[in-house]
Amino acid sequence: MTNGTRRCVLYARKSTDTEDKQILSIPAQLSALRDFAERGGLRIELELTEACSAREPGRPVFSKLLQDISAGRVERILCWKLDRLARNPVDGGSLIHLLGKGMLGEIVTPEGTYTGTGDSKFMLAVLFGAATKMTDDLSVSVKRGNREIHKSGRITGNPPLGYMKVRDRPGFRGAGKVVPDPDRFPLVRRIWRELLVGSTTVAEVWRKAASEWGLTTRPTRNRPSRPVSQSHIYQLLESRFYAGEIPRLGEVFPGEHEPMVTPEEFERVQRFIRHPNGPRPSEHKFVYRGLLHCGHCGGKVLTGERHTNRQGHVYVYYRCSRRRPGYPMCNAPAPSEEQVTSRILASLESIHLDERLHQWTLGAIDWWAEHEKQGIHAQVSALQRELAEVDSQLERADRMLVKGVLNEVSYAALRAEIVPRAEQLKAQLQDPVTGIEAWRSAIDEAVTFGAVAGSAFQGGSPEERRAILARLYENLVVTDRNVAPVLRFPYAVLDGD
Template identity: 30%
Template sequence: MAFCIYARKSTESNDRQVLSIEAQVNELKQVARKDKLKIAKVYTESQSAKSTGRPIFDSMIKELKKGKIQGILCWKIDRLTRNLLDGAVISDLLEQGYIQEIRTPMQVYRNNGIDRLMSGIDMLFARKFIDDLSENVKRGLKAKAEHGWMPGRAPLGYKSDQGEKGFREIIPDPELFDLVRRLWDLLLSGVRSVPEILQIANNQWGFRVPSRRNKAGSPLGRSSLYNIFTNPFYYGLFIYQGKEYKGKHKPMITVQEFQHAQELLGRTDRAKPKKYKFTYTGSFRCAKCGSMITSEQKHKVLKSTGETRSYTYYHCSLGKDHNCSRKSITESELDAQIKDMIAEITIPDGYLQWIFKYYEHVRGKEKQKDSSQRKWIEKSLSEIKVKLDNLTNLMIDPENNDHHLLSTHDFSKRKSELLELKTRLESQLEEKHTDGRQELELTKEAFEFALYARVWFEKGNADRKRAIIQKLFSNREIGDQKVLMTAKSHFDSISKLQFPSYIKNTTFEPAVLGLRKGKTEAQRTQLSNFLRQLDDVRTFFMRNSRAFNDFPPRPGRRSNQNLAKC
């Protein structure tokens, strides 16, 4: 029986641990001498077996069909094939008797049921290895892109660092970065054409593109130069699998310079990068792993009409856990859930003006009280000033030379006490000088916001929607296609108010505080509780006014100084 030796090593990284072709042939020849096998021919090939079309393999199959060779000696069965079609050819030739034996150093496959089964299983495992490797590589490359590092070879002017494969970052090439920047400068000057820039780079500067095969490098080509001038990577973005990512690498130019370059090239329609403004970008985190929720836009063509529709999806960015679930939720589903959550903290209509009038009444009463307190504080401060002067005069009095009237210790103690009291009273007086108008306005705006938030959300643009949920909710997360948020304390307290139904759509009158006759005991109790809740809400805003002075502006009205623009 005549055997052939088949040795193969792929140029791909997954075959890195496999013996070299020369080592495979040497080992297989030793096996042939040991088992006294006749070797008719040696086939060697440097090509991947994950797909069909290997010339040397096909040539060997032809020799086997002619009957010139009856057996194959290879290092492992995966050297013969890693794809199902070539595996089927080997199995068929083994079953028909064209191949009588397939030998490896550890295994012999002959034309019988068990051996054909085992060879088929080993070929399937070889294919499974390729499939798993491919999925892992794709997953790893996508994760790398989402982390801001472009997969693949770095563009001219950049290079990959010496980190672990799969985790390498792209850094400026110290030899080419400044040189490529000079190419951009020539283009942006507007006085040089691309062919002229190419001639200057190759002939005057001696620009050479690094090559693995040619250590001296090769001259820059025109297509390569155009690729540089139209590549968004140079201003900080890159495209991977049709999606745009913001890179973490150091940009070589600005966005404005890139766009100006495209105008000079006459490619303004092609050069301007597509920018999708997603409504909830940066507003949510993944409830499972804590990564930011990212968004992407997909397009679908309706078969019935041929119309193209766009859909926006939100899902985990896998920034902290690459194995996190990527269940996505559409923007329309997200909108619907948010509207329902806003409805839960929306106050009923018909009470707003009553509440505002009540707050104005309370503030008026407080101003009267503050006025008398302010006069008392000012009088106390005047008295303290007199006491401090008298204390100082006594201390420096000639008759107190021996300190028998006032000792140094007593002087220091009494002066400190008076100064401490003076500071405390001045602080109280400063508080009384502020009439509480800002806090009152903020409280009103919070109520108004709680009343109209849902309407503003439904009619608002992307900026307004994002501003509304950021002001209403904290701990914003998405998990299993469900929105999870907590109403902020000030809106939560407003939403829990128990509104007396009998004051709805009425005007506040100070007499109501006297609990006039005609009100039932239940109504008086309900009103008393309601007023206490209103006072608690206002007190909360007075203590936390600085945290809530940037509510989104109200639609249809100009924002005042307390309303920050969205």
Template identity: 30%
Template sequence: MKQDTTKIKYFLYARKSSESEDRQVQSIDDQLNRLKKLAGDLSLDIKKTYTEAKSAKKPDNRPIFDEIIQRIENGEANGILCWQINRLSRNPIDSGKLSWLLQRGVLKSIQTIDRQYLPEDNVLLFSVESGVANQYILDLSKNTKRGMLSKLEKGWQTGIAPLGYLNDKENKIIIKDPERFNLVRKMWDLMLTGNYTPPKILDIANNEWGFRTRKFKKIGGCPLSKSGIYKIFTSLFYTGTIENGGVQYEGKHERMITLEEYDRVQMLLGREGKPRPKHHEFAFTGSIRCGVCGCLYTAETKKKIIKQTGEVKEYTYYHCTRKTTKVKCDQRKNIPVDNLELAIEKEIEKYTILPEFLQWALEGLNEKNDTEIEDRSKVYEMQHKTLAGTQKELDELTKMRYRQLIDDETFIKEKNALQTQVAQLKENLRQT
């Protein structure tokens, strides 16, 4: 039996989330257009229109939906107009609320694009249709997790590839980013020397190499962030290992570093890969260990003022960090850097390089030289691309001023900043 809709006050509700279950659903604007036309055709009394961009798969996740239910219980309306029943609910809790409101007669009508749900209808019909929506979510979740697990077990990471890699959308695999792979590897090389901190490497990459992240539709194409550099240096992905949910999988993508190199960087960063403050760069830190306890040597520079002349002299000393509690270390002396260098020279003089090893070393140096040439080429390409992009931004800014889309103050501020970037990038190109 058809309800007399002229006595019912409706809330119009349109919903679409960005999640996978809603990809095929009409946009909110399309829903509104069709529903308003339907309201006119059926002479429905629409008291208020609501829109919401939230997922319905979990209860208590939609403040607008909760407001509608509360206002219906308060008697402000007694009908809901929506696209389909799955726009109202995809979980049993919200479905139960709607079903109970219908059974009590508080909700007189749920009108969708193709049918009407009434209090006198068999409650089983509404329960089945809302249950189908809920089961769809459960099946989708299971299938998604199953698909992700299958991909991980095959050796391929899900989601967006880390910096230095690209998603091959056609073959559904991860490949090297020809533009950034060598540059990210160069960041690892700088870190592995023990002479550079992550912030220093970040400064070199962004300001000397002109490094920019991948450009997506709405994000990217900008300098690497501080959190981004630490994310690189703490990610097992670069070793050829995929980590997901505490489980490690052997990846099929081309690895960038070895596990030994990864472990060394974690040691340099500090316990559990958390960076420790480092204010100076010293030649031998990260390379020398104590002969007693096995801990790394650290260094510090002290200043001394010569009273007679007022001259300030700096003295650098090395000493054991004594970070272990397992071995009692009696190395308490500070070693001046000059003495340490002499000791290293004396140790090296004890050894003679065999001709075959010399040849092997020269071949290695030639190979390293080829790599450095390729790295310089990649840096040069990145600098050129960044310069062209910055110059384009400057041109677009000028056009916006001509069209009077921005005021003089904003134009001058942005123009000065971009011109400074262009000048710095040109200087970096000359030095590359």
């Protein structure tokens, strides 16, 4: 973008995520938007396309677009739907901010035009929040399906070193059967056996495995096989998968794969490698430890430090974890606990919504539901077709069992793969039906909780404060001792800042 002119930019995005299965492809979006622009008298001077998920901030083409808007080189954006622009509160908030400051004139979609007026910005906050909520709901459905897979004794993703996956039922997608890797299973089991004898160390076993036994990682499409590292040895020794168990979010399921050690042998190895002098618990409860993120270097965690002056007064600071030895040094100044608390209290004061705006918000959700009706029907139809196919697979499996084509073991294994998918589809079918009422309930709950959140936070214990923060905030970013809270949906809609 040059010549200093203000332009109308067409933005089209398609993600490879399942969230976008019912969204038009990029060529289809471009064709539809060109026709719309011609009918509406819009002049498209630049077309931007991107194949990237919008669940998290950081899309390169979109980020460049925001920079051009801030520099005054873009006057309006044309897109197929608002969720093509943003599916997370950070990107959505950036667009609303640019509209409010007058740096962006308008966002144009076939469904409507949004400007920097108060009503438009509030409507955008609701619609961007709804897009984020739909993504979150899909994530819940996927996690529910993954739990069923783990419950059946299988895993999602790649298995640990020493195992491999095979597709034991051609034609069916999903979690394959985990079987021993013939090249690596004996070597990894030898590591466990050597440590169970107790006459060696982890470092010595690693040296033997890498240099003498020839143990290497399993090659992938993007990464060739390479000698196993010492840290990899420690990771596999801490995995209960080798004892025939599948841990998942605090639950442990029995796996159908062949274990290398018994649970008792696993615990023996843990006692062998565990350092005898573990860290002592801290006397001070750092309220914000693990909740803050560094805005300078992107460090995920800011650790708490406790200092006492000569008068006995205790000061607590939160420093970037990359100030520790062995990490790239980050020189970001450390905020005090008082500074963090003050900024959070100011944020909590901003999420109060009076009754008039409360009712207006519910009306906005209803308006959005009416415009999304066609897309929701298409999504339901696609899910119903897939569910019908899954049900047909179950019926065929039943007939094959009756005819003797399948034995009971094969039949049970087949159902273990098909049934979780059927349950997942049924759960997703319920989401479009109940989603609107769920959003209404979420808004009602947010208004009620937002009115008392400040006082509850001030008078709460450290554990209660952490629970409030986890409920309200997507992220807490610290830059130059200033905290920038990012509220979750639907609380972001209530933010009066």
